[in-house]
Amino acid sequence: MKLLFVVNPISGDNDKKGFLDSLEGFAYRYIFEYDLFLTTGNHDKKQLNRLVNREKPDIVVAVGGDGTVLLVAEVVMHTNIRLGIIPYGSANGMAAELNIPNHKEEALKVLLQGKSVAIDNLKINQTHNCIHIGDIGFNARMVKRFETDRMRGFKGYAKQFFKEFSLSKKIKVDIQTEKKRYTKSAHMIAFANARRYGTKALLNPIGKLDDGYFELCILKDLSVRVLFLILLSWFTGSMYKTRFAEIIRCKKARIQLHKNKRMTVQVDGEVIGDKNTISIDVEPSCLHVMVPKEPSGKFLDLLVAEVEYE
Numbered sequence: 001m002k003l004l005f006v007v008n009p010i011s012g013d014n015d016k017k018g019f020l021d022s023l024e025g026f027a028y029r030y031i032f033e034y035d036l037f038l039t040t041g042n043h044d045k046k047q048l049n050r051l052v053n054r055e056k057p058d059i060v061v062a063v064g065g066d067g068t069v070l071l072v073a074e075v076v077m078h079t080n081i082r083l084g085i086i087p088y089g090s091a092n093g094m095a096a097e098l099n100i101p102n103h104k105e106e107a108l109k110v111l112l113q114g115k116s117v118a119i120d121n122l123k124i125n126q127t128h129n130c131i132h133i134g135d136i137g138f139n140a141r142m143v144k145r146f147e148t149d150r151m152r153g154f155k156g157y158a159k160q161f162f163k164e165f166s167l168s169k170k171i172k173v174d175i176q177t178e179k180k181r182y183t184k185s186a187h188m189i190a191f192a193n194a195r196r197y198g199t200k201a202l203l204n205p206i207g208k209l210d211d212g213y214f215e216l217c218i219l220k221d222l223s224v225r226v227l228f229l230i231l232l233s234w235f236t237g238s239m240y241k242t243r244f245a246e247i248i249r250c251k252k253a254r255i256q257l258h259k260n261k262r263m264t265v266q267v268d269g270e271v272i273g274d275k276n277t278i279s280i281d282v283e284p285s286c287l288h289v290m291v292p293k294e295p296s297g298k299f300l301d302l303l304v305a306e307v308e309y310e
């Protein structure tokens with residue numbers, strides 16, 4: 001078994017030295033070969049592509065946050081090489097979604113003793129990949145602020161949440177899915193492959209990474225008057241039952257902002273620019289990911305069974 005660890009030295013403000021120092025011992029104990037690739041934030045994808053083609057590892061392991069996971073996913077997508085995750089970001093949304101333990105040695109064991117599942121990718125504007133959650137509006141602007149702020153981690157997100165909350169305005173959009181056309185006013189529209197943000201907010205209780213669909217999660221209200229209810233319903237996964245939100249399940253969608261307006265778009269925690277039109281197309285089962293043999297998401301599975309959708 002050959003593993004290639006892709007280590008982001010800055011993710012989550014976490015020192016990875018302890019983990020890296022232990023790797024030699026782990027390799028001996030669990031019997032695997034390994035290589036290391038340290039990201040620099042510049043041309044990482046190109047260099048990683050070259051290394052993967054040369055070394056042909058069985059699993060490429062993202063040691064970082066959701067940005068690092070997406071980097072690795074883009075390199076191994078549409079191949080038989082598997083993606084592995086050692087969660088080392090500030091939020092680790094994708095690792096949580098896949099039930100990967102936070103404990104580093106336990107996460108490593110998942111790579112060696114877990115199982116591989118094939119999950120979907122969302123192609124955004126035919127260029128960008130999204131395996132977790134992307135959005136326009138409130139959250140995307142918050143992510144943009146977070147990127148330029150020195151404060152990382154959960155505190156950083158909380159700070160940007162309250163800043164952006166006071167500024168958020170509704171946008172009007174036309175949405176065309178493979179089945180239907182809609183006109184909506186919203187503070188935020190997310191295109192979700194997964195269920196939860198890295199903050200653990202349960203945006204999309206009917207989300208499944210491997211079902212060949214994604215969900216448009218539309219947040220229609222965001223005022224001080226309803227802030228408490230929104231936060232409560234967001235974290236308990238009942239948002240879709242309230243009048244603040246709506247979920248549309250589909251395989252493809254085109255979102256067009258009215259009056260040639262442009263909005264910041266974020267995909268898996270990275271801002272990809274300001275756009276007037278966003279197209280989303282699902283690419284089913286194109287990414288093989290290592291997950292634990294026994295998932296621990298029983299409670300959520302129950303929730304999913306109760307939800308009705310279009």
Ligand SMILES: Nc1ncnc2c1ncn2[C@@H]1O[C@H](COP(=O)(O)OP(=O)(O)OP(=O)(O)O)[C@@H](O)[C@H]1O
Nearest residue numbers: 011012039040041064065066067068089090091092
């Ligand atoms: N050596 C480096 N120096 C500076 N930036 C880097 C370096 N390596 C990667 N990056 C940047 O790190 C970002 C990805 O970070 P990642 O998402 O993995 O961690 P995080 O943001 O701390 O965690 P999370 O996404 O879970 O909140 C990318 O924008 C990438 O360009």
